[in-house]
Amino acid sequence: MNPFRRADHADAERLLDAARARLDTAPAQRHAATPADATAPEAYATGPNVPPAEPVAALLAAAAGPVRAGELAGEEAALAAFRAARANPASVAPQPTRRRRIRTGVVAWIGAVAATATAGAAFAAVTRDRAPDPVAPAPSGSSPSPQPGTSRSDESGRSVAPGVPSPGTSSSVTATPSASPALTNQLPGLCRAWRAKKPDQRERALRSPAFHPLVTAAGGPADVEAYCQRLVPETKPSESAKVTPSESAKSKPSPAAKAPPSPPRPGHPTDG
């Protein structure tokens, strides 16, 4: 019943060419028509109007049928790409700025070392009962290192440190907002995680080791809110979550605890 079963190459070529001819009649109309109009059935009807006799021919004709809804949905995007390529041929194929990234990374790393060196004591003072990172070297200033007896709380700071760091002269020395490249990458995530917490838990969260990099980068617990707002500006800030100086000072005899609200911040690693 199907003549094509016995067809040879010539028949196949004929069928394939017929479908192609049908397809090629379409663009001439499409040029004037909007994409929506092109999906109208008329676009098909104006092609070779003889219904194909063979089922395979009908199938090919259908496969090469008129534009369907949605098939030209990317038109404006394609045109935008075309314009961009015309406007600035070089910018369309940007070279990976690997060298620049490496340089920034080195700078950030050096900054991190410097910040750790100068601000270790400040952290010890700011964070209520948590010892600074083990790698923190002794500060160059006259402020003393944290007491060896300072207890490391697990993560929430439930236990009160027996040995509170003495104020020293480092109360004005605050965290230089720099971080290692690896940390910089995780900062947005930390911001989101921090925001996901309930407002009344945020202050406490900032004392946990997990958020230490965020506090470091922001320059202090009180600045995390603003820092995250700049880094991940989607959500609006919730003022209620701000760490109030009185709150942190309440549990901390050190005057250094009052320093965080207005630390001098030379700059932020916003370039990542």
Place this chain on the structure above:
Amino acid sequence: MTDDLSEVVSAAQAGDEEAFRFLYRSLQPGLLRYLTAIVGADAEDVASETWLQVSRDLPGFTGGEFRAWTVTIARNRAMDHLRRMRRRPSLPVPVQALVDLASDADTAERASETIGTETALALIATLPPREAEAVLLRAVIGLDAGSAGRVLGRRAGAVRTAAHRGLRRLAVLLERQSPTGSPVASEGTQPRAGSGPARRAPQAEPADG
């Protein structure tokens, strides 16, 4: 046929946005259908990548068959995509498509006209990849066998053979899906097989071949 776009391509290379739009509208439907057979539901993403590269590389197009040039880009992007995905997607065919096709075929008179584009493409996508690509490049994109062969990295003769095999396979598929095919219905609405072997003997045997 092969040079029908050359003027438009030149205009687009000179910065004519409408010319580029024309090229997009001319090629995108076929590209999308071809890509769907290769990468399935990700065809639109791959097509977007394709047009991005076409935009970028258009100044470097030195003539020849623009369709083939574009399809080559599309195919490379599709192969990259498949490598990324580490899979050859099972083509989203078709139980429902085949059912629809069969029900269409039941209404015998319009059987030959009512195969939808989607159904047709789904059926072509069931072919072995080489045959499906050959059929789509020839019939949907509109390349001749030589150009299709250059896109696929094969000889024109190999493309012809693959397309031919694909069409034969499609013919068989269509027969199976429409047991009371349209030509038979017009002859006398015989139920089918077994009732008159002598009468249909001279014609092609539908069941085995």
